[in-house]
Amino acid sequence: MAVYSLYIISKSGSLLYQKDFNVVNSPISKHNTNDYLVIASTLHGVHAIASKLTPKEAMGNYERSRLPSNSNRYGLQCIRTDRFNICVYQSTTGLKIILITSKDLSDLSVLQLQSKLYEYYTDFVLKNPFYRLEMPIRLKLFDDKVQSVVTSHNV
């Protein structure tokens, strides 16, 4: 049960926040800032393409989803690979919170963590008078909150 990294992407696709967590045996390797930008914008594009790919017959399937209602109805929800999962959460305003997690984390617990992170985003980023929208997040308080909520998950 581990969360390897976190990406927060704005509605226009720019990377606002990125953090790799220190986890033993993490499959994620270190990259430079430029690589993170590439990964974030690729994920932003892939999320949009996935909604375009929806077959006509499957358009209303989200209504039957057992997950608590979220605003990511048509876009990409999760990519499963052999070594980790990439899970996407989208807020009503189009902000994306992407977590790279280990394979044993359930959809529900990932969603709970993502909504918690979104709550922190609204509380400690949006309510900060010195933060300008669409700019990279460099706020100590938010950083600490994210670190603590994820570490409590990574046991």
Next chain:
Amino acid sequence: MSTGSGQPNNQQNGMLPAGSGTVGGTINCRNDDNVSKLLFGILFSIRKISNYLVDDNNDNNAYSTFKSNTVNGYNKVTNFYTLNYKCHVFETITGLKFVVVTDMRCRDLNVELTNLFNTVYLPEVVQNQASPVDFKAGECIDNEPFIDGVDAFWRQLVEFN
């Protein structure tokens, strides 16, 4: 259905909506559709990301340009899904992709796709003297035994009934 490595719309074999109970469907009718190009694009991107994230790019020596681990599918994409559909992916070492689009609640079909490759694609296309193995852009697999084999293969699965 399978998509070749080079061209996005190389070989596709009909959208068989597993789990919906529809018998029949269409074959090779969406090869030039934009959907198949988008599908290829999304598969290409997520495969690149998933290999890139695990890739150790700290070694800057000349030998690191060729990575044997990406050739062998070091970190394979198994599936991706939205709340509406689920897409199962199986990719061979040569880059041939087998993709099936199903309902969200379908179990993982990667094993079935591997079986499809082993029991249908190999004997009917690769080992079939009369069938080409390499396809030009716009060409697709249209040999009857393969199409029937794929049909029979999906029908025997529980998801299809």
